[in-house]
Amino acid sequence: MLEGKKLAVIGVGKLGEALISGLLKNGALKAEDVCGTVGRENSISRVREKLPIAVTLDNKEAVKGKDLILLAVKPQNMAKVLLEIKDVIEDHQLLISVAASVSTAFVEEKLGRPAPVVRAMPNTPSVINAGMTGLCGGSQAKPEHLKACEAIFRCVGETVFVDESLMDAVTALSASxxxxxxxxxxxxxxxxxxxxxxxxxxxxxxxxxxxxxxxxxxxxxxxxxxxxxxxxxxxxxxxxxxxxxxxxxxxxxxxxxxxxxxxxxxxxxxx
Ligand SMILES: NC(=O)c1ccc[n+]([C@@H]2O[C@H](COP(=O)([O-])OP(=O)(O)OC[C@H]3O[C@@H](n4cnc5c(N)ncnc54)[C@H](OP(=O)(O)O)[C@@H]3O)[C@@H](O)[C@H]2O)c1
CATH class of the missing domain: 1.10.3730.10 (ProC C-terminal domain-like)
Structure with missing residues (x-):
């Protein structure tokens, strides 16, 4: 499902790192097909020490030419990041947000147009491949988008699809x-x-x-x-x-x- 796909992870923190690590260990993606971004210059070396991927501070550059864009910044940074990348995002690119309490409608609103968005709510045991992730698609998410997303989170544990109205419940049950x-x-x-x-x-x-x-x-x-x-x-x-x-x-x-x-x-x- 993920073969040949290119992924940008915007915000390689604890969760972003766990997901990239799971995807690479699993052989689902190649290191040269993954790039990540961080918010501060001195975080670049932290990521480089742990992951064999390209790392930059430049979100716009990172999303160029990618099939999958995983948004893994804190919820309060989502609006800023989306406004930053909205003009370089192309229609075929799938956006996956793991930010708690951020709806797919919010992501589309900040991009200023309908776009394929999938929301995911994983948990910290993802770090040891024992994660549990709730997934739901936004208004433009097609079955192939949901399948790609499922393949990503299956690399670090189990997945389940729910209606978006239940994502806060999933957050409270399996993420907390x-x-x-x-x-x-x-x-x-x-x-x-x-x-x-x-x-x-x-x-x-x-x-x-x-x-x-x-x-x-x-x-x-x-x-x-x-x-x-x-x-x-x-x-x-x-x-x-x-x-x-x-x-x-x-x-x-x-x-x-x-x-x-x-x-x-x-x-x-x-x-
Ligand atoms: N941790 C969990 O258990 C968990 C579970 C489910 C969902 N989530 C969601 O996952 C997201 C990330 O959580 P986390 O625990 O991984 O947080 P985190 O460790 O603080 O990671 C956030 C990352 O975003 C980077 N960042 C900040 N501003 C940025 C910008 N403008 N451009 C690019 N990168 C930027 C930070 O860079 P610096 O390192 O340079 O500051 C940091 O590496 C949150 O939205 C959270 O709701 C987390």
Whole structure:
């Protein structure tokens, strides 16, 4: 799907770097077909040390002759970047935005004309090829654009297509999600410490348990409640632990956390 395509990444920061690295490792794109830009002169050497690609401060120059343009600057820098490149963007070029709370309509509005735009919401585990990315197409996005975008983000993990109206929910669930789950791992590890397990061992026990549980859900495709039942022996110890979680309102707290983060994502809309 990506063979022979040329990519410009505008804003090679944490996410841009993870994506380029995944694409190159996977052999999906060749280093000579990728170029990136940064905002400050001294960031050029940072990128050059990590990635074998051309790096520049010149966004206009970077997008010339490219098929795919990945916009990976902070949301507050999107308008400035779009106004900068709008006159050199050609109709065949696909714009992919990963900026949180920036709609495809906003991108088209700043370009001043209808253009193929796909919005993507990845998460930080993309750095280790365990990412989760929500994708949605703008008004001019055609199936081939969606497929190209899917191929990019498949290089660093799983992908799912959603309606654009659900992108704030995706942001709150899977993009913010690693933060919630680190707190869960940290808390389980603290419990181990409380019970006398050395911290390092306790963190390994907690993290590998979360990894295993997530893998069970993904691979068995069974409902999580059924998997929970297989661990919960009648009159055993797990049911006592689950009762404590219910009393502490773990479920409703997690639901409320995601709903609150989605509300915040909606408020942050960059207009
Ligand atoms: N990190 C995540 O987990 C995550 C998840 C989903 C979506 N996102 C989205 O991804 C985007 C980037 O996030 P990040 O965490 O990678 O941020 P980041 O590390 O701060 O990267 C942003 C990059 O943009 C560059 N930049 C700033 N102004 C520029 C300009 N005018 N022209 C070209 N480059 C410019 C910066 O250059 P300098 O290095 O020189 O400052 C920096 O390298 C954000 O919009 C965010 O909403 C991030």
């Amino acid at each position: 999600g690693p933060a919630y789950l680190y707190v869960v791992i940290e808390s389980l590890a603290e419990a181990g410490v409380k019970l006398g397990i050395p911290r390092e061992t306790s963190t390994l026990l907690a993290a590998q348990t979360m990894y295993g549980a997530a893998k069970m859900v993904l691979e068995s495709k069974a409902h999580p409640a059924l998997l929970k039942d297989t661990v919960t022996t009648p009159a055993g110890c797990t049911i006592d632990g689950l009762m404590e979680l219910e009393e502490g309102k773990l479920r409703v707290t997690l639901i409320k956390a995601v709903v609150k983060a989605a509300e915040r994502a909606r408020e942050l809309v960059h207009r």
